[in-house]
Amino acid sequence: MSAKSEAPTRALNGLVTHGWNRAAQLYNFPILQHLAYRPPQDEIIAQLRISQARRIADVGCGTGILAARIERELRPEVVYGCDASVGMLKRAQSRSDRVRWRNRQAEDLGLPDGAVDAVVSTHAFHFFDHAAALAEFHRVLVPGGLLAIVINNPRSRWAMALQRPAVRGLAYFPSPEQMRSLVGAAELTVVEQRPVRRPLPNSLVPDVLTVARR
Numbered sequence: 001m002s003a004k005s006e007a008p009t010r011a012l013n014g015l016v017t018h019g020w021n022r023a024a025q026l027y028n029f030p031i032l033q034h035l036a037y038r039p040p041q042d043e044i045i046a047q048l049r050i051s052q053a054r055r056i057a058d059v060g061c062g063t064g065i066l067a068a069r070i071e072r073e074l075r076p077e078v079v080y081g082c083d084a085s086v087g088m089l090k091r092a093q094s095r096s097d098r099v100r101w102r103n104r105q106a107e108d109l110g111l112p113d114g115a116v117d118a119v120v121s122t123h124a125f126h127f128f129d130h131a132a133a134l135a136e137f138h139r140v141l142v143p144g145g146l147l148a149i150v151i152n153n154p155r156s157r158w159a160m161a162l163q164r165p166a167v168r169g170l171a172y173f174p175s176p177e178q179m180r181s182l183v184g185a186a187e188l189t190v191v192e193q194r195p196v197r198r199p200l201p202n203s204l205v206p207d208v209l210t211v212a213r214r
């Protein structure tokens, strides 16, 4: 596992990733995975199949379920599983010895320019410094490369208002419109945005897939 960088990130991100060190054990519960995390992973894998990406980075990979699935199901040239939490990556490492696990922040992936054909991320982007992470994704993507992100993108004013400034240091969930303008500001072109398909009403898990091209 490569070393974590000292890149500037969202305030209190150290606290967040320390929390995930502790949560790593609970994270793999099958019911949680099935209802919450598997559907977005299916969406991302479908996008990767369409784009035929051969070099892929999963950013905020957590315990590595998606990165290991990408490796197993798509057999790309290389998959990087990047996360700022050592505890999550320890779990991830036992899942695959073919994925390149990297203890890096989204805002500084430590990859060369144009190193990957696709950057993907599920349920982690709200923790990142959005502008810094998107600039980094732009840097590591080849021209025409794919960006596919899933997070909860609240739509109602009520949900947006709940994100008090005190919480924003830890995480911020942009609305779908905010997501499009953040991605656009990083000179990436949004080509698709829609709710994740899952066997539950979207009001229960309001996550959205945003797909862009460099």
Ligand SMILES: C[S@@+](CC[C@H](N)C(=O)[O-])C[C@H]1O[C@@H](n2cnc3c(N)ncnc32)[C@H](O)[C@@H]1O
Binding pocket: 009, 013, 016, 017, 020, 037, 059, 060, 061, 062, 063, 064, 065, 066, 082, 083, 084, 085, 088, 104, 105, 106, 107, 121, 122, 123, 124, 127, 128, 129
């Ligand atoms: C909810 S988990 C999601 C894990 C995985 N993507 C999934 O869908 O199962 C969020 C992950 O984001 C990671 N994370 C938070 N801030 C980060 C940052 N700035 N750079 C990289 N990873 C970060 C946490 O350590 C945690 O593993």
